[in-house]
Amino acid sequence: MPVEPLSPEEIDARLAELPGWSLEGDRLTRVYRLGSHMAAAAMAVHVAQVQDELDHHSDLTLGYHTVSLSVNTHSVGGAVTALDVELARRVTALAPAHGAS
Numbered sequence: 001m002p003v004e005p006l007s008p009e010e011i012d013a014r015l016a017e018l019p020g021w022s023l024e025g026d027r028l029t030r031v032y033r034l035g036s037h038m039a040a041a042a043m044a045v046h047v048a049q050v051q052d053e054l055d056h057h058s059d060l061t062l063g064y065h066t067v068s069l070s071v072n073t074h075s076v077g078g079a080v081t082a083l084d085v086e087l088a089r090r091v092t093a094l095a096p097a098h099g100a101s
């Protein structure tokens with residue numbers, strides 16, 4: 001089944017289950033804070049692995065003690081879809097193991 005843009009109501013409902021994530025323009029975004037630069041780098045690599053597994057890729061930025069994600073779905077013209085929500089869920093699930101908040 002082809003992926004379709006989510007409605008604003010659907011996006012709101014899914015964000016309610018994704019603490020810290022928000023809609024910025026047409027993108028799901030989240031900034032994680034970590035205890036060190038290397039901890040942030042390790043989390044970024046983990047996120048990159050998940051993104052390749054899902055074949056869905058955020059703009060992923062490594063900062064000093066931060067990992068920032070911003071994602072939408074290019075193939076539907078840059079709307080938010082279930083693929084973005086699934087990536088956000090997977091990242092939310094792996095974040096605690098990295099001490100990210």
Ligand SMILES: C[C@H](O)[C@H](O)[C@H]1CNC2=NC(N)=NC(=O)C2=N1
Nearest residue numbers: 055056057058071072073074075
């Ligand atoms: C061929 C491959 O499946 C596509 O280019 C994938 C890769 N990663 C992607 N990532 C995102 N965010 N949106 C896409 O439409 C997308 N498409």
